[in-house]
Amino acid sequence: MSKPSTPKGMRDFLPVEMAGRNHIFNTIKSTFQLFGYQPIETPAMELLSTLIGKYGDEGDKLLYKVLNSGDFLSSAIEAKANINDSRTLSKFISEKGLKYDLTVPFARFVVEHYNNLIFPFKRYQIQPVWRADRPQKGRYREFYQCDADVIGSDSLLYEYELLELTASVFRKLGIDIIIKINNRKILSGIAEIIGYSDKFTDITIAIDKLDKTSIESVSEDLLKVGLDHKSIGFIIKILSFQETDNLKKLEFIETNISGSETGLKGISELKEVLKYCAHSGQTIPVETDMTLARGLNYYTGTIIEVKANNVEIGSICGGGRYDDLTGVFGMPGMSGVGISFGADRIYDVMKMLNLFPEQITASSVVMIVNFGDEEILQLMPFANKLRQNGISTEIYPANAKLKKQFSYASDKNIEFVIVAGKDELSSGKYGLKNMRTSEQKSMSPIEIIDFIKTKISE
Amino acid sequence: MSKPSTPKGMRDFLPVEMAGRNHIFNTIKSTFQLFGYQPIETPAMELLSTLIGKYGDEGDKLLYKVLNSGDFLSSAIEAKANINDSRTLSKFISEKGLKYDLTVPFARFVVEHYNNLIFPFKRYQIQPVWRADRPQKGRYREFYQCDADVIGSDSLLYEYELLELTASVFRKLGIDIIIKINNRKILSGIAEIIGYSDKFTDITIAIDKLDKTSIESVSEDLLKVGLDHKSIGFIIKILSFQETDNLKKLEFIETNISGSETGLKGISELKEVLKYCAHSGQTIPVETDMTLARGLNYYTGTIIEVKANNVEIGSICGGGRYDDLTGVFGMPGMSGVGISFGADRIYDVMKMLNLFPEQITASSVVMIVNFGDEEILQLMPFANKLRQNGISTEIYPANAKLKKQFSYASDKNIEFVIVAGKDELSSGKYGLKNMRTSEQKSMSPIEIIDFIKTKISE
Numbered sequence: 054m055s056k057p058s059t060p061k062g063m064r065d066f067l068p069v070e071m072a073g074r075n076h077i078f079n080t081i082k083s084t085f086q087l088f089g090y091q092p093i094e095t096p097a098m099e100l101l102s103t104l105i106g107k108y109g110d111e112g113d114k115l116l117y118k119v120l121n122s123g124d125f126l127s128s129a130i131e132a133k134a135n136i137n138d139s140r141t142l143s144k145f146i147s148e149k150g151l152k153y154d155l156t157v158p159f160a161r162f163v164v165e166h167y168n169n170l171i172f173p174f175k176r177y178q179i180q181p182v183w184r185a186d187r188p189q190k191g192r193y194r195e196f197y198q199c200d201a202d203v204i205g206s207d208s209l210l211y212e213y214e215l216l217e218l219t220a221s222v223f224r225k226l227g228i229d230i231i232i233k234i235n236n237r238k239i240l241s242g243i244a245e246i247i248g249y250s251d252k253f254t255d256i257t258i259a260i261d262k263l264d265k266t267s268i269e270s271v272s273e274d275l276l277k278v279g280l281d282h283k284s285i286g287f288i289i290k291i292l293s294f295q296e297t298d299n300l301k302k303l304e305f306i307e308t309n310i311s312g313s314e315t316g317l318k319g320i321s322e323l324k325e326v327l328k329y330c331a332h333s334g335q336t337i338p339v340e341t342d343m344t345l346a347r348g349l350n351y352y353t354g355t356i357i358e359v360k361a362n363n364v365e366i367g368s369i370c371g372g373g374r375y376d377d378l379t380g381v382f383g384m385p386g387m388s389g390v391g392i393s394f395g396a397d398r399i400y401d402v403m404k405m406l407n408l409f410p411e412q413i414t415a416s417s418v419v420m421i422v423n424f425g426d427e428e429i430l431q432l433m434p435f436a437n438k439l440r441q442n443g444i445s446t447e448i449y450p451a452n453a454k455l456k457k458q459f460s461y462a463s464d465k466n467i468e469f470v471i472v473a474g475k476d477e478l479s480s481g482k483y484g485l486k487n488m489r490t491s492e493q494k495s496m497s498p499i500e501i502i503d504f505i506k507t508k509i510s511e
Numbered sequence: 512m513s514k515p516s517t518p519k520g521m522r523d524f525l526p527v528e529m530a531g532r533n534h535i536f537n538t539i540k541s542t543f544q545l546f547g548y549q550p551i552e553t554p555a556m557e558l559l560s561t562l563i564g565k566y567g568d569e570g571d572k573l574l575y576k577v578l579n580s581g582d583f584l585s586s587a588i589e590a591k592a593n594i595n596d597s598r599t600l601s602k603f604i605s606e607k608g609l610k611y612d613l614t615v616p617f618a619r620f621v622v623e624h625y626n627n628l629i630f631p632f633k634r635y636q637i638q639p640v641w642r643a644d645r646p647q648k649g650r651y652r653e654f655y656q657c658d659a660d661v662i663g664s665d666s667l668l669y670e671y672e673l674l675e676l677t678a679s680v681f682r683k684l685g686i687d688i689i690i691k692i693n694n695r696k697i698l699s700g701i702a703e704i705i706g707y708s709d710k711f712t713d714i715t716i717a718i719d720k721l722d723k724t725s726i727e728s729v730s731e732d733l734l735k736v737g738l739d740h741k742s743i744g745f746i747i748k749i750l751s752f753q754e755t756d757n758l759k760k761l762e763f764i765e766t767n768i769s770g771s772e773t774g775l776k777g778i779s780e781l782k783e784v785l786k787y788c789a790h791s792g793q794t795i796p797v798e799t800d801m802t803l804a805r806g807l808n809y810y811t812g813t814i815i816e817v818k819a820n821n822v823e824i825g826s827i828c829g830g831g832r833y834d835d836l837t838g839v840f841g842m843p844g845m846s847g848v849g850i851s852f853g854a855d856r857i858y859d860v861m862k863m864l865n866l867f868p869e870q871i872t873a874s875s876v877v878m879i880v881n882f883g884d885e886e887i888l889q890l891m892p893f894a895n896k897l898r899q900n901g902i903s904t905e906i907y908p909a910n911a912k913l914k915k916q917f918s919y920a921s922d923k924n925i926e927f928v929i930v931a932g933k934d935e936l937s938s939g940k941y942g943l944k945n946m947r948t949s950e951q952k953s954m955s956p957i958e959i960i961d962f963i964k965t966k967i968s969e
Binding site for chain 1: 605634881
């Protein structure tokens with residue numbers, strides 16, 4: 054029999070990985086909560102009618118479709134459909150798909166539960182999503198998204214709040230970051246000024262590649278799309294303007310796009326958000342960046358993206374303002390703004406920069422050595438006492454050789470081992486061995502609890 | 512456009528439900544950890560070769576199959592398969608399925624990662640599973656399982672440990688329970704004594720129904736299966752023996768099945784587990800119950816099931832010892848014991864008995880009233896101070912009418928509202944309104960933080 058395995062592009066997580074991942078998830082989750090975002094969950098599956106057409110043709114191809122139950126072919130045969138063609142057939146044999154992101158299910162959720170929600174509705178959602186993408190380093194077919202969105206308000210205070218929240222998450226994780234910020238209205242203003250508003254999407258797609266490619270290559274793309282040389286020159290001038298002061302940079306752009314009302318609106322929104330950030334009382338490492346475009350078309354205002362300093366990796370967090378997320382489900386005019394943390398990349402960054410705290414482990418803190426039933430029966434209430442004091446504790450399951458018991462504790466990275474045989478039990482002083490320092494002390498049960506409690510709260 | 516919705520039998524969870532569910536998940540998770548169980552996760556999808564044949568024919572029918580990507584029909588056409596037949600076709604067009612439980616993926620995990628695990632391996636896993644079952648009250652097509660298992664040891668201390676853990680979880684949740692316990696070896700001994708060892712599975716299936724049906728009906732089932740009247744009488748005598756003292760009950764059975772070595776082994780195992788429980792120093796509400804059989808065939812020793820007292824609902828937790836979970840994946844002889852908590856039923860029980868603590872909420876603790884940008888800019892650092900002290904805080908997003916701001920806070924069940932307009936800001940004393948008691952106080956920012964910290968830690 055061949056060894057069983059996970060499907061390609063999908064992963065098991067072992068305890069050591071889980072400890073690191075939970076550290077990230079718990080940090081993100083608790084920060085979401087500190088800013089008043091409330092948890093929701095949606096099913097792994099959505100109806101295909103909810104998903105299809107929301108992610109472009111490429112996205113549709115990457116949806117995992119679930120086969121209908123039972124005699125799934127019957128309806129295709131009944132309808133005399135061409136069952137030799139995959140595309141035709143799939144419409145008959147599959148009506149559900151696995152979710153591709155958390156945004157479209159959230160839009161569906163808002164429309165479905167509109168009457169039970171309080172607006173502005175602030176929600177967070179941490180769940181896996183699935184994409185039938187070609188697996189490669191750092192790209193998986195199942196991965197978690199960690200999203201926070203507020204819907205039903207166009208207040209720029211929420212842009213600021215999400216920036217504050219983002220800075221706070223990475224501060225807690227110990228990751229040094231820069232938050233790039235832009236406003237799609239400014240990009241829209243640039244397109245308007247050069248007379249190519251109709252090519253706005255093409256322009257943003259071209260600009261979006263600047264990250265991975267050169268100014269020359271972007272110019273070529275813009276030429277291919279049909280822009281003239283003068284317009285391209287104008288775009289390049291704005292994109293390549295170097296200035297470290299955010300406000301000075303915005304002033305330069307303002308003078309260049311003063312003919313576009315939309316563009317000026319974008320400038321003023323961005324200024325407002327920056328003003329809030331400056332008053333936060335904390336450092337929010339934000340940098341206006343006109344080359345930031347974010348491919349997704351639903352963004353209409355502020356857009357942000359987070360890069361980790363000192364490490365070569367794509368963006369680890371991103372988001373923005375959208376004006377019409379629920380319109381596609383028949384509910385227009387709901388403005389919202391959201392942020393999404395890429396847990397897998399954050400994990401990689403923390404691993405590369407060695408940022409996981411040493412005490413992050415999924416192991417017990419204490420193991421009690423097993424000298425036989427008689428001793429164990431006396432020690433069981435003590436094990437419970439340790440647990441009641443928040444100290445995770447296990448009893449070695451059998452009266453095995455001491456060497457074997459100790460190597461189990463050491464392999465599992467258990468910090469303390471309690472040695473209490475007949476003599477120790479009758480004297481009331483147990484041996485406590487610190488497996489990291491090899492130090493051994495003799496202490497009463499109560500002293501042991503106090504000692505370990507102090508140790509683990511350090 | 513029709514309103515979008517979730518697929519049938521699948522659910523969204525709104526913040527209020529999430530708060531209750533997270534209370535349950537967090538209690539279970541932290542207790543798992545206190546007993547030294549380590550988290551793992553496996554993908555939502557497994558290869559169908561891993562899943563099929565593990566849950567019986569009925570189970571196989573309930574598996575959700577995922578359509579292969581791209582031109583999924585090509586391999587069927589190439590193989591000249593009968594593409595008019597659902598059963599034949601599905602083998603060609605689907606190679607992955609959604610997981611049906613956590614046990615089979617765990618067995619696959621142990622075999623796949625054997626060399627990276629430390630045995631006895633104690634793991635917990637809290638993830639959703641999917642079954643294409645007919646939806647009905649309390650039965651869903653997507654639901655969470657919360658499992659803890661230890662594999663690689665046959666020590667009965669683990670049976671005890673899981674009983675202790677189970678009692679601890681329900682004690683923390685405030686649910687009054689009884690843990691029914693039995694041992695499949697005793698049932699096996701009964702079958703042996705009456706000379707029907709070959710009908711062991713049929714006998715356990717019949718006994719398993721006693722919960723929902725009568726002694727008469729079980730007798731009929733046993734007759735249908737081919738047992739004679741005398742044997743049925745013997746089974747009924749044992750099953751219906753009334754005795755509240757666990758050990759006396761076991762003695763009665765012991766004398767009745769003393770001819771079966773396996774049966775006596777079961778008795779002695781059960782006695783050993785009860786002895787451990789009696790020495791725990793805590794109350795473990797355990798009751799031996801010979802009518803407990805647990806249908807699943809892979810159990811070979813101790814079996815348990817938990818019922819909530821004072822409420823009519825099926826079992827809310829169950830588990831047992833299995834001797835050969837990984838054998839089906841080519842790794843025989845790995846003994847293990849596990850427990851699984853039914854989060855959905857536990858939620859229903861807590862709801863029915865009104866057991867959720869009042870302070871369980873997913874809302875902010877504090878809302879700061881918005882009197883306009885000038886005030887808000889001054890208050891933003893204070894909002895951050897509150898958050899740094901673990902107090903979840905939001906600023907109302909716009910300078911709306913006070914009434915509107917207050918009703919947002921009240922609708923969202925936010926406990927405190929901070930009122931700080933120009934006067935309050937210049938005096939340094941802010942208004943703090945308790946939305947539950949309607950009490951309003953005037954306090955300095957530092958006093959407010961101390962006051963709320965004390966309140967929420969109560």
